[in-house]
Amino acid sequence: MSESRRIGITILPPDVTESQIRWTGKDRCMRVGLFSIKGLSANTQDRIIDERAKAVFASLTDFLDRVRPDEAEARALIHCGALDRFHPCYPDKKHRAALVWQFSAWQKTRPRKNTTLFLFKDTISETMPDLPADDPWEQLRNEFKTLGFLCDRHPMTLLDDQLKHLKIIKIQNVPKNQGRRIQIAGWLITAKTVLTQKGDPMKFVTFEDDTGIVETTFFPKTYQRFCHMLDYGRPYLISGKVEENWGASTLTVDAIRSMNIFQKSHLLNQSQCDAKFITTHLERNTMMTALF
Secondary structure, three states: HHHHHHOOOOOOOOOOOOOOOOOOEOEEEEEHHHHHHHOOHHHHHHHHHHHHHHHOOOOOHHHHHOOOOOOHHHHHHOOOOOOHOOOOOOOOOHHHHHHHHHHHHHHHOOOOOOOOOOHHHHOOOOOOOOOOOOOOOHHHHHEEEEHHHOOOOOHHHHHHHHHHOOOOOOHHHHHHHHEEEEEEEEEEEEEEEEEOOOEEEEEEEEEEOOOOOOOEEHHHHHHHHHHOOOOOOOEEEEEEEEEEEEOOOEEEEEEEEEEEOOOOOHHHHHHHHHHHHHHHHHHHHHHHHHOO
């Protein structure tokens, strides 16, 4: 995803009127496939494709009547943006709370077993209340939970407000800090555990932010201290010394703290704690270097 964006590929969100089951590409764009939507069954994916081939979906009600997703599937489709085009103000406004309300209203009026189609087959007739605008952060949070990624930005950008209070070096600027101890914020994307000649485990870990990727090294003592915290697809605050190996800049890690993009108020407090923790750690290492 990040590499695609870096080379100028636009990632288009899932759309029930456009997406195939798998991802598709055209020109400089890639459209997210329906199979990437968590909780959307294979049967429902097939029904979306089959019904769309018969006729375009005229409205949200038309889509719901023909595809008949269950509640969890409908909410997943809404939260990831696959039903955005059915809002009257699309594409200028993405009001997903309104789509959730419309789905709830449809549930009350849809045809039931042992009832006549004539009595219940109707468009959504209840008047929608004046709903507040969606919170942008909450919208991105739901999108990430449903897809596991964000289509138009790196997930690390969700932490920008918290990270701006810290002395964070963007990953693209790591090579400019050779020999210095710095702190970065990155998303763990790959890792490999190896053994030293003495048989002690250590780890090579790759982190990325919205500007690039960096290779880091957890030597045995650091690995033993922090290995329980390392997990794929999570954000971290990392501190260490920038070194050059075979012409490439790497970070030898001496401290790391995990972050949580799903708890906004918690993150602010946690960031303050992380700032104190890492700054203290850096100052201690700087003092030790000066002494020896």
